[in-house]
Amino acid sequence: MTNSINEFEDADLFFVTGTNTTAQHPLIGSRMINAVQQGAKLILVDPREIQLAGFATLHLRQNIGTDVAVMNGIMQVIIEEALYDREFVEKRTEGFEELKSVVSRYTPRVVEQITGIKAADIVAAARLYAEADKAMIVYAMGITQHVTGTDNVKTCANLAMLTGHVGRPGTGVNPLRGQNNVQGACDMGALPVVYTGYQKVIDPAVKTKFEQAWQVEGLDDKAGLTITSMMAAAQRGDLKALYIMGENPLMSDPDTRHIELALSNLDFLVVQDIFLTETASLADVVLPAASFAEKSGTYTNTERRVQISHKAVEPPGQARADWEIIQEVCRRAGYPMDYRSPDDILQEINRVTPSYAGITLDRVEKEFGLQWPCPNEDHPGTAYLHKDKFTKGLGTFLPCDFKPLAEVPDEEYDFILTTGRVYYQYHTGTMSRRIELLEREAPEAVVEVNPDDARRLGIRNNDRVELSSRRGTITLKAEITQRVPHKVVFSTFHFREAQVNLLTNPAHDPVSGIPEYKGCAVKIRRCA
């Protein structure tokens, strides 16, 4: 997030897209609802009638995968009606003319045809967003899990810069991170192209810095493989060994059958986890890890706040903290390591990561965490980014054209399947399905079907239905609901009994590598 969770209280308007916030980020969802009840406005762009729709000033239900067109349409109106922030655009940005020329083609009429949203609603949304004093864009996986995910993100940034809704409290572009430490995993360099704090592996100066810090020679200076490419390389036979810590790609990745083939094709698979997950069952060696309650360390939340969590109980049996296991593997592989506690590791992070330099254990204990960038021990941390300038100086508009879903419906596969999560479950269910209350509330996979489609297909509420794509078939229970529009069905990836990722399309964004979980072509019929 460019801004902070507490700023949800002073924003005048939320532009919310691709996040079912009350289900996935409940505490942020309730902040938004509170603000709306105090008078803030809410523009919701989402094909489904999620809970937030009940609080929306305007709910735009776009055809799935048309987000760029929606936002280009809004920007076209803002420029056409001269509602943009001229001073901000002149002083802080570049590339306005290019943006103007691309979005000029997206008149409300054209956008209505692509997105299914009424032209008048596009105009209304443009005026509301541009005229608000403090407007926050809030998004999540509905924006990124598309083959055009990077374009979608750029387009959100274009919209915020055009109206000067960035660099002040209560504004900005605010992606909500799905898992408790996604932000931290990225910050710590668990990415194929960067070390900690987004320092690039291809930069020779950075390479030298880490060679010195780690006392090694010849660090790899080429970009590594993303998870999607790892799976492809395993299937080709180029990748021989994979070490997985605390992830369950066999449930979470698209086109599961191919993932299973890829993992079985490896010479060696190690999985380190707290449960014997679907993925761990395929491993050659399984290492038992401690859970969050059984170790200490820091986590970075979606607003870049680094917080400390302490050890409450001992791990069961012989399970050990992940850091202890990794240290032991490194030692045995001949690399000396002697960290006595997570704090020793944090001190090394402080030394090699400029944005974390001032985030010490002492301070996170005393100050309820600290938000990076925090370049030294006297720095108070950063509640919102891009205050006087962007990281690279001027903000560049990066206009994008609309591109359709990688797999559009045809005569045989005539529905679009979109996937997500529900309030009572979490991710692949490894943790949440072992909590009684959650399991009671949401015990099984359900597919949402629109009433008109259901009538035509002879499907009644709670019927078992068969859902198939070009990649696989699952059976699950139907819920007949207006929540989904015509010709769209929705389901979740929590349940191993009906693995929705057997169906999803592995086609992915060329830059981010993120697959298109949010739309693939399927057919549906009642089980005999």
Next chain:
Amino acid sequence: MEKTSTVCPFCGCGCNFYLVTDKGRLTGVEPSPQNPVNKGMLCAKGWNSYEFVQSPDRLTTPLVRKNGELAQSTWDEALQIVTAKLLEIREQQGPSALAFLSSAKVTNEENYLFQKMARAVFGTNNVDHCARL
């Protein structure tokens, strides 16, 4: 009864709460009122987050595949196999034949160490995690 301050293991909001323990067993959750993120509130996942920790399904020993089946093993044997295999594959096929998948659920310190292991010890940038989900 003791209270230990922790961060919720589920979504990215980063709510804080105290885990309540009694004689080394977790008995419940108490939200942290002063914390600026959640100000004393939690959702259903946070309130019940201690339950899975004590699930009987937890892994308690290393497992090693023998004759096609995963069998209980010791740390010494399991770690010996892991390092020997990874080093052997690196030796024969080069570091790019190895890959490492880190986790959006473990701590910063553990993510740091994991990518350091991939890069400094095994010599590859083939390291990623499931941020995409």
